[in-house]
Amino acid sequence: xxxxxxxxxxxxxxxxDQVIEAFMRCLAHRGPDGxxxxxxxxxxxxQTRLAIIDLETGDQPILDDKGNVISxxxxxxxxVELRASLPDMAMKTxxxxxxxxxxxxxKGLAFVDDLRGMFAISIYDRERARLVLTRxxxxxxxxxxxxxxxxxxxxxxxxxxxGAGLVKPEVRNAARDAFLQLxxxxxxxTIFEGIKRVLPGETLxxxxxxxxxxxxxxxxxxxxxxxxxxxxxxxxxxxxxVNSVKVHQRADVPYGLFLSGGIDSSALLSLMAxxxxxxxxxxxxxxxxxxxPDERQHxxxxxKKVGADHTEVEFDESDFLTLLPKVAEAIDDPVADYAVLxxxxxxxxxxxxxxxxxxxxGADELLGGYGRYRSYxxxxxxRKQIRGTGTFDGLGIFKQEIGKDWHKGIDIAERYLKKFxxxxxxxxxxxxxxxxxxxxxxxxLDRCLMANGVEGRTPFLDPQVAEAVFxxxxxLKIQNKLGKSILRHWLNRRLPEAQPFSKxxxxxxxxxxxxxxxxxxxxxxxxxxxxxxxxxxxxAVIKLFKTEGKEEGFAAWTLLFxxxxxxxxxxxxxxxxxxxxxxxxx
Numbered sequence: 165x166x167x168x169x170x171x172x173x174x175x176x177x178x179x180x181d182q183v184i185e186a187f188m189r190c191l192a193h194r195g196p197d198g199x200x201x202x203x204x205x206x207x208x209x210x211q212t213r214l215a216i217i218d219l220e221t222g223d224q225p226i227l228d229d230k231g232n233v234i235s236x237x238x239x240x241x242x243x244v245e246l247r248a249s250l251p252d253m254a255m256k257t258x259x260x261x262x263x264x265x266x267x268x269x270x271k272g273l274a275f276v277d278d279l280r281g282m283f284a285i286s287i288y289d290r291e292r293a294r295l296v297l298t299r300x301x302x303x304x305x306x307x308x309x310x311x312x313x314x315x316x317x318x319x320x321x322x323x324x325x326x327g328a329g330l331v332k333p334e335v336r337n338a339a340r341d342a343f344l345q346l347x348x349x350x351x352x353x354t355i356f357e358g359i360k361r362v363l364p365g366e367t368l369x370x371x372x373x374x375x376x377x378x379x380x381x382x383x384x385x386x387x388x389x390x391x392x393x394x395x396x397x398x399x400x401x402x403x404x405x406v407n408s409v410k411v412h413q414r415a416d417v418p419y420g421l422f423l424s425g426g427i428d429s430s431a432l433l434s435l436m437a438x439x440x441x442x443x444x445x446x447x448x449x450x451x452x453x454x455x456x457p458d459e460r461q462h463x464x465x466x467x468k469k470v471g472a473d474h475t476e477v478e479f480d481e482s483d484f485l486t487l488l489p490k491v492a493e494a495i496d497d498p499v500a501d502y503a504v505l506x507x508x509x510x511x512x513x514x515x516x517x518x519x520x521x522x523x524x525x526g527a528d529e530l531l532g533g534y535g536r537y538r539s540y541x542x543x544x545x546x547r548k549q550i551r552g553t554g555t556f557d558g559l560g561i562f563k564q565e566i567g568k569d570w571h572k573g574i575d576i577a578e579r580y581l582k583k584f585x586x587x588x589x590x591x592x593x594x595x596x597x598x599x600x601x602x603x604x605x606x607x608x609l610d611r612c613l614m615a616n617g618v619e620g621r622t623p624f625l626d627p628q629v630a631e632a633v634f635x636x637x638x639x640l641k642i643q644n645k646l647g648k649s650i651l652r653h654w655l656n657r658r659l660p661e662a663q664p665f666s667k668x669x670x671x672x673x674x675x676x677x678x679x680x681x682x683x684x685x686x687x688x689x690x691x692x693x694x695x696x697x698x699x700x701x702x703x704a705v706i707k708l709f710k711t712e713g714k715e716e717g718f719a720a721w722t723l724l725f726x727x728x729x730x731x732x733x734x735x736x737x738x739x740x741x742x743x744x745x746x747x748x749x750x
Contacts (some may be wrong), residue, residue, distance in 0.1 A: 166224070166237045167191030167212040167614075168307075169319035170286050171330075172295050174373035179208040179315075186328035187319065188212060193494075194237075194320060194614045200224050202233050206315070206373070207288050207295065209235040216520060216619055217243075219416050222259035229254070231290035234265040237320050238283035238305040239621070241411040246278065260414075261285075268296070273367055276381060280411070280627055284320060284362070295370040301383035302526065302625040303364030303602030306497070306610055310359050315373035321611075322359045323496040323733065331358045333734045335695070341570040344722060345554030347500035348604035350573025354497055364602045383597055384530075384630055386584035389637045397636050398654055404632035408623040409435040412522055419520035419621075420445035422510060423467065423474070425459030427648065428524030430466055430662035431655050432623060436522065437470035444472040447514050447521070449479050449506035454674035462663075469661050477513050479506045481678045489739060489746040492728035494615035499604045500555075500722045502673040504612055511616040519618060525605050526624035529596045530633050531648040532589055532641035540592040541638075550574055550595050555719050561704050573599055589638045601625075676717020679724065683709035689747040690723050695730025 169187035171179040187210040188199050195212025202209040202225040211224040216239065225235040240246070243260035246267065253266040260281070267275035268287050273296065276285075282304035287296040297318055299307050309318040310331045317330045325331045334357040339349040352360050362368060369377035392400070409432060413419060421436060423429045423446040436444045446467050450460035460476045467474035484505060491508045492498075514521055528534050539548040551574055556562065577598040581591045606622075613620040623629070633641075636650065643649040652664040679686060687709030691702045700723070709720050728746055731737045737749045 166214055167194030167320040167324070168210065168235045168237045168284065168286055169317070169324050169328075170207070170209040170235065170295065171315055171317045172370055172373045173206040173315035174313070175315075176206045176372075178203065178206065183317075183328045183330065184208055184210055187324050190324035190327035191320060193617075196617050198223060200235075202227075202235070202288070204288070204290070205293075209233060209286055209288060211235045211237075214519070214614070214617060214619060216415050216417055217260045218258040221257040222261070224259070224261065226257060226259065226262050226265055228265050228269055230269055232265060232269055233288040233290070234261060234268075234285065236261040236264070236283055236285040237307075238281060238285075238300065239414075239619070240264060240279055240281040240283060241414060242280040244414070273369070273379065276367060282622070282625070286318065293371065294376075296367065297362055297370070298367040299362045299364055301365035301381050301627070302597070302606070302622075304606050304610075304622060304625055306607065307362040308354065308359055308497075309362060309368070311375065312358070316370045316375065318362070321496050322354060322356050325359055326356070326733075331356065333736060334358075335730070335734055338569060340699075341566045342573060343498055343500065344556060344726065345566075345570040346551060346574075347555065347722065348498075348600070348607070350599045350603060351576065361603075364598070383627075384594065384634045386586065387635055388585045389587060389590070390635045392636065394640060394650065394653075397640055398650060400632045401629075401650060402654060404626070404628045405431070405623070406435060406439070408626040408629050409522070410439055412621045412623045412626075413439065415520050417519040418445070418517060419522065420447060420514055420518040421472075422446075422507075422514075422521055422523045423448050423463045423472075424524070425457070425462040426524065427652060427655055427662060427664045428527040428624065430659060430664070431527075431651060432522055432524055433466060433470060433472065434655065434659045434662075437472060444470070445475070445514075445518055446472045447475045447477060447510050449477045449510050451479055451674055453480075454677055456672040456674045466659070466661060469659070475513065475517075477506070477510055479509055479673075481681065483509060484675065484678045485682075485742045485744070488725070488743050489728055489732070489741070490615075491612065492725060493732045493738070495607065495611045495729070496733050497603075497607050497611075498726065498729045498733075499607050500725045501604055501608050502675045502721060504608050505673055505675070507608060508612040508615065511613045511618045515616050515618050520621060521613065521618055522621045522623060523609060524624060525609060525622045526601065527648060527651065529593055529601050530624060530630055531651055532593060532638070533647035534596070535647070537589055537592040537647065538642060538645065541588045550578070550592055551600075555715075555722055559704070559708065559716070559719055561700055561708060561719065561723075563699060563701050587638055589641065590634070593634070675721040676712075676714065679709065679717060679720050680712055683720070685744070686720075686724065686747075689744070690727045693727040693731065693747060693750055695734060696723055696727050
């Protein structure tokens, strides 16, 4: 797990020392264990390393005998099998990232078809004088790029492109509006003018500083549900999950699990306990003295049941006020998912004992777990759009109403998926797999963990698991108004204490309660912050922070997060203080 960046000039000149040094400085938090640089002619590749596999010889960039070079972020979990399939290749390291380099030399761009893992990979092909970038099909690992007059630049995080002086920190208003309404932005374009995402599963080819070719590999290729019995489907799912958890535990450093009260992490806990001789280290966040469910007691009981070493992490109002500016700094591609708060603190606490954490992201998307899928599948006219309602609808916050353009990215994904032989449920899942998952949940996991020197792994987001469950009949995903039905039945047999048929509650953080306690002070400070003042009616914003209510509380949280994000990443103001110190900077 690392940070990567690179630059290919248009005019053939060598990338400057200043750009290379800025890349390393801006990505140092992603790779505290070392760094490496490759330079040749008009190309430079940079990596900062968080050492997980092959601690001794796995430094990057890595060169093969042809002079091709790889710099990668992530983990290729099937590296053991890939090495065995390449007996004629002389490997220089024991790294999981070296086999992809040799596969590229043998298969060209098709090398990605053999990779099983989470990755953002850059390869410099010396013979063809081209740069190849690719990202795993689920988009677990991030990769961004900018096409500038000086050349083509890429990095694991947008702030590295800005910090290197290649892109100015300017807001793209269309993406800002999507962020405000959805809590994330959709599609290729980020919230920064001039910075784009390499899409999940995409491969780009760059020559002379220009993109000349691109290809997409879908995480779930088109295909209707298969005909299969529930027993056979359960067996197939279990085999895939066991194998996925097994390979996701490949590491030369200690690993653990983020354990919530939900069935996804409970399923992982059950499998990890079975596959390990030593107690699993499990970490759970909780919120005392609030009206949101505290999952620690349930998680504690499950951990005791399987003999896990359980750590409970309290997240309170003081943490909210002191950590939020740090979280906003870490999440340069902004997401207003309030789970960023406990995720950040969990990672900080877990880092004291482990360097890798497994997490349950992806189960809902692959197994039909969200209630919005059932609403989307209702017969007309009862059915609802996916994310058809925005956070600020009807609140009167904007100086000028923004219409429905903020929903355009979701609409594009839906139209694209209509071309394929998917059921309506599969289409709903696919919409989330295209945008919500990579551009919200996985950004949250990546940034919050990498800011604390921890690698996050997601065993549900595995090609073998996806093949086993995405194409199951809808009836095995949703039964009796509950999603993830087949997983619930399986877990009920393995670990009934997990109460897998309990109604899905979702992970809640009491941000509305904490904001309300300081609303009178926060309202004017947020309203006067330049980023919010650009679109928000001052009186309406101040009133919002004084109003109690679920919708109003989440809208206030979104504005507060955006205000802090804007100060750090657009105005480039930084503080080591709390929320009030940060907002006082403007």
